[in-house]
Amino acid sequence: MLSWLVKLTFLGAAGTVTGSRYLLDVRARHILVDCGLFQGRKEIRQRNWERLPFDPRGIHAVLLTHAHVDHCAFLPVIVREGFSGPIYATPATIDLARLVLQDSAHIQEEEASYANRKGYSRHHPALPLYTAADAERAMERLRPLGYREAREIVPGVAATFGDAGHILGSANLRLQIDGRHRISVAFSGDIGRYAEPLLNDPEPIREARWIVCESTYGDRIHERVSDFEPLANAVEAIVERGGVMVIPAFAIGRTQTILFGLRELVDRGRIPMLPVYLDSPMAVRATRIFGQHPKDHDVEARALMADGTPPLEYPDLRIASTREESEAINKVDGPAVIISASGMATGGRVLHHLRQRLPERRNMVVLVGFQADGTRGRALQDGAGEIKMHGSWVPVRAEIRTLPGFSAHADREEILRWLRGFESPPNALYLTHGENGARTSLADFIRGTLGWKVHLPEHLEVVSLSGEA
Numbered sequence: 001m002l003s004w005l006v007k008l009t010f011l012g013a014a015g016t017v018t019g020s021r022y023l024l025d026v027r028a029r030h031i032l033v034d035c036g037l038f039q040g041r042k043e044i045r046q047r048n049w050e051r052l053p054f055d056p057r058g059i060h061a062v063l064l065t066h067a068h069v070d071h072c073a074f075l076p077v078i079v080r081e082g083f084s085g086p087i088y089a090t091p092a093t094i095d096l097a098r099l100v101l102q103d104s105a106h107i108q109e110e111e112a113s114y115a116n117r118k119g120y121s122r123h124h125p126a127l128p129l130y131t132a133a134d135a136e137r138a139m140e141r142l143r144p145l146g147y148r149e150a151r152e153i154v155p156g157v158a159a160t161f162g163d164a165g166h167i168l169g170s171a172n173l174r175l176q177i178d179g180r181h182r183i184s185v186a187f188s189g190d191i192g193r194y195a196e197p198l199l200n201d202p203e204p205i206r207e208a209r210w211i212v213c214e215s216t217y218g219d220r221i222h223e224r225v226s227d228f229e230p231l232a233n234a235v236e237a238i239v240e241r242g243g244v245m246v247i248p249a250f251a252i253g254r255t256q257t258i259l260f261g262l263r264e265l266v267d268r269g270r271i272p273m274l275p276v277y278l279d280s281p282m283a284v285r286a287t288r289i290f291g292q293h294p295k296d297h298d299v300e301a302r303a304l305m306a307d308g309t310p311p312l313e314y315p316d317l318r319i320a321s322t323r324e325e326s327e328a329i330n331k332v333d334g335p336a337v338i339i340s341a342s343g344m345a346t347g348g349r350v351l352h353h354l355r356q357r358l359p360e361r362r363n364m365v366v367l368v369g370f371q372a373d374g375t376r377g378r379a380l381q382d383g384a385g386e387i388k389m390h391g392s393w394v395p396v397r398a399e400i401r402t403l404p405g406f407s408a409h410a411d412r413e414e415i416l417r418w419l420r421g422f423e424s425p426p427n428a429l430y431l432t433h434g435e436n437g438a439r440t441s442l443a444d445f446i447r448g449t450l451g452w453k454v455h456l457p458e459h460l461e462v463v464s465l466s467g468e469a
């Protein structure tokens with residue numbers, strides 16, 4: 001049937017912000033766009049363990065938009081289950097994905113061994129979702145595809161990445177499908193911010209019959225990224241009361257923007273110099289990789305570099321590599337700043353910093369990234385009086401501040417700006433990668449302002465992209 005020549009299946013990020021996986025079937029060819037891990041609430045995370053709704057051995061190619069866990073960290077599973085084709089990604093994404101996959105495998109192995117020690121798993125022994133060896137095999141499949149280079153990834157289907165401006169190496173994607181009916185499909189990836197100091201603006205895609213677009217902040221308007229005043233105010237408050245500021249931050253993306261902001265504020269004399277502890281080995285490596293891809297920086301970052309001011313070099317940065325160095329930070333007295341992962345306080349070293357600092361009023365937790373439903377970060381953001389960590393309840397007396405200006409995701413106006421880059425309306429726009437409130441609100445807004453046909457796909461929904469709308 002002609003109408004089923006091209007179909008799209010929403011295997012994740014439909015009604016949630018995690019687990020981005022889209023399967024595109026073009027005649028007998030099968031292409032997967034992103035292969036992310038589900039995170040957040042237990043019933044969502046459980047999907048990582050369910051039987052796959054497709055056969056990985058039948059997938060011909062994977063296109064990876066960027067190196068965040070919720071877009072790439074399920075790759076080791078499909079490789080272990082028999083996927084043996086290429087995984088296309090930009091060169092910077094490949095460098096970062098290696099880091100993320102290694103780290104993610106490590107976390108999976110730790111969780112399994114912890115469950116075995118504590119005996120709380122239903123399975124004996126508890127097995128990790130995947131191992132470091134599985135991650136290693138997934139990395140071997142990564143193939144570079146630069147921005148704006150069209151590449152025929154399977155016969156009759158050409159893929160082109162554009163700069164998404166979300167994190168280093170991040171991409172949006174346009175697929176051109178040849179045949180009796182030429183069809184083009186656009187994937188927004190995660191859309192970044194306009195006028196961000198380190199990265200380029202999100203690049204528009206001019207034409208697509210079908211668009212799949214994220215909606216993380218579809219119901220909100222952010223502050224400008226280059227406005228570091230809210231950060232300066234938070235630092236001033238912490239200096240005044242001699243407290244410690246803990247910033248749970250995604251190792252890739254947010255950490256670099258915060259370092260940039262702090263350095264800017266010190267250089268301008270806006271805040272006094274105080275020690276900044278970077279306690280995330282992955283963030284340290286990601287910061288180094290950032291320096292290795294100057295082509296992907298925006299003009300402002302490049303100008304600083306040329307000027308002899310490395311944009312991410314905060315003068316009093318103290319790096320904790322070992323576990324001992326990390327634990328030693330517990331003894332640090334304020335004022336000081338601690339930046340540590342994970343960004344939603346779901347795991348990682350930031351937990352012991354929170355446990356140490358949350359009970360005291362003079363301290364502050366600054367939330368700079370999206371906090372998914374069901375995470376400790378979201379509980380803090382929502383004003384929880386205590387949160388559970390390592391089996392015990394920790395009282396929350398520290399001040400909790402959210403600085404939405406640091407978000408790596410476009411707000412509603414910025415998503416609209418990106419969509420306006422298309423020269424004509426698509427047959428349909430599918431909104432994904434957002435909680436239902438955000439995407440419903442965005443859908444109404446788009447219908448009202450652009451008059452487009454907008455659809456909110458359900459988990460595992462299949463749509464036909466052939467024929468006429």
Ligand SMILES: [Zn+2]
Nearest residue numbers: 066068166190
């Ligand atoms: Zn992302």
